[in-house]
Amino acid sequence: MAKHQKHAKLSKPGYGEFHRNELAILGTNCAAIRNLVNGIIQELNQQYNIAYVDTEHNGSAINEDSVLTNGGSVEFIDKITYRSISYKHSFNPFQNRVLFNEQDFVLVNGNHFIAQSQVIVIDPAKPLEKKLEKLTNVQLILLTDDVSSLPDYLIKHLPVGFAAPILKLSDTLAITTFVSNWLKQKLSPLNGLVLAGGKSERMQTDKGGINYFGQSQRIHMHELLSAHCAQTFISYANAATINAEENLPAITDTFIGLGSLGGILSAFQNNPNTAWLTVACDLPYLSAQTLAYLVEQRNPSKMATCFMDSDSQFPEPLITIWEPRAYPAMLQFLSQGYSCPRKVLINSEVELLQVPDVADLQNINYPEERDRVMQHLQRTS
Known part of the structure; x- marks a missing residue:
């Protein structure tokens, strides 16, 4: 007897948490991640629409005159050179994918969010040993200037035959070249x-x-x-x-x-x-x-x-x-x-x-x- 299927069987788009093409960067401090993201965007913004996902680090409060402070749910402000939309509610992956639909790819601060592919940084000041569960599809490994090899715990965690490129965190040009080539490989047929x-x-x-x-x-x-x-x-x-x-x-x-x-x-x-x-x-x-x-x-x-x-x-x-x-x-x-x-x-x-x-x-x-x-x-x- 055929198994009863309650819902229609549909082909699903290859989304991650935010987008089809998303890279979480983790393994170093948030300031270094943002610096790397800005470097990538400066090199590639003429070719691609790029989004970045991060969290607020200084815990700033909402302005007293904001409609959110006064009970509103959404505030839209035309700031002439760009538009700002503030939401009171949190987003789930379904809403995220709509929000980022017009982007070519999304870079993510992996210290705070997950993504379906990762760029990891080997930084002794921020070891990844307790974050190995986030490393599901590592695409690139970056080394800080004082690191020359991968830690043993990471070697044991990575799958047999793992062969992602290894670059220096300071080599922004090589990193952006990698990201550009990665995107070309992901071009939809x-x-x-x-x-x-x-x-x-x-x-x-x-x-x-x-x-x-x-x-x-x-x-x-x-x-x-x-x-x-x-x-x-x-x-x-x-x-x-x-x-x-x-x-x-x-x-x-x-x-x-x-x-x-x-x-x-x-x-x-x-x-x-x-x-x-x-x-x-x-x-x-x-x-x-x-x-x-x-x-x-x-x-x-x-x-x-x-x-x-x-x-x-x-x-x-x-x-x-x-x-x-x-x-x-x-x-x-x-x-x-x-x-x-x-x-x-x-x-x-x-x-x-x-x-x-x-x-x-x-x-x-x-x-x-x-x-x-x-x-x-x-x-x-």
Whole structure:
């Protein structure tokens, strides 16, 4: 008898306490940790959005005129060059992950908080012997200037075959190089999604099945995306609409009645740890060169990478690379009553590109438009 499962089995994003990419630094005093963090941020802030998690060390009280002192729960202050938000309540990991969603990585003072990966400092003044339970995934070891070898207790604790780099705490450049390379290795893979779940009411026939290039448009688009993606899927509204003869990997909508947003969200639900290159199936003018340009210009530090539309007024959601951080953002838009992917792009930090050829963005919705495409392809073949 099958075991009863109370809740739906979902693929979970690879989060830690704060983020997908987080490093706790521990093993030395808090001032040294902050100095190291500031050095890393100064070197890498032009490439990455970086957050730091620490605790207040001087125990300062809330100002008497603060709304928190007077019974308020949240105080938001626009300080012109930055914004300050003060909360009275504490955060749990679920709230932390939303708060840090737009960051590329989070550095954590490991003396006070835990993270899924660690950088440890060997400092005789702050031994790690009583904190070994925090060392679950050590990525880097740093030695203070007066240390030349690892202590025996640490050697015994580390797993067999452990081979993390060992650097000097004072070598900020080497440390930042390590962090940068570590982040590059954690870049999310790219999957492809051909959006073919529309009803094709205006075309009066299945747009994904139209033969422009000697095969269905679904197969054609699948081949274009597969040149750049680890896996490519066809997005269908439901199982009944799948074209089994094409034998292409499919993802059916689990977010029903939301159009293209439902297809994208369903893909993220299927795999929330990959970026998704989503392309509508009704773009017969889309060239391999334009698609390659989009992939080459991918900016994983943004929510998405996309083109401006043909009028250069708004982001074009029909051809877009959505980073994993877009998934929770889309769900937040949906919770506020918005199901338009373009609305998400307009109101998020995205990499906006000018398309090499505006004609590539022309989607085909009517029979007369289809016929003009056929005639164009015959003339140019």
